Amino acid sequence: ETGVTQTPRHLVMGMTNKKSLKCEQHLGHNAMYWYKQSAKKPLELMFVYSLEERVENNSVPSRFSPECPNSSHLFLHLHTLQPEDSALYLCASSQGAGGLQETQYFGPGTRLLVL
């Protein structure tokens, strides 16, 4: 495996389910990100983990819970989601502690549908 991988690629869940999205990066990076891509809206940063510092977008509901057990793995735990949470969830990684010019590398995304 190379680059950034995400599993599952597709997920359908009910509003009462609990599920987790997984992201793994094989680039030796130190920063990982979750973005949300909804139809007709710009990509939105949800969470960042950089050198063990966690930064979150204050507008993200608490039904989304990230976990970063090490610099290679990132999870997004989902519970009691709403239909408006249906979107493409993209994971990215970057070198971390670099300048503003450092590139973020994206995974293929998980397409989530909440029924």
Next chain:
Amino acid sequence: AQSVTQLGSHVSVSEGALVLLRCNYSSSVPPYLFWYVQYPNQGLQLLLKYTSAATLVKGINGFEAEFKKSETSFHLTKPSAHMSDAAEYFCAVSSVASGSARQLTFGSGTQLTVLP
């Protein structure tokens, strides 16, 4: 706060024609700007980025972009469109999220259609 605006959510060009995708930025400090491409059912792939080393930046697949400070623009161009260029294109600006954490702020995207 930094932001980018992409003019035109949909652009159609004929195969072989010039591609021009527009991006304007708003930033109080020298910006670091990126163009990403997203093919159907895939993640984002970096096309090119501006890091102040040169105002004309060449990227992959024959794309290039020119940073114009006076116009606060970073438009993406390709001299001759190919059918395989059909995708969605995103302009983004980098900023500090907090401490060592960085974030990209994206434009709303431009869907490029290439007509045979």
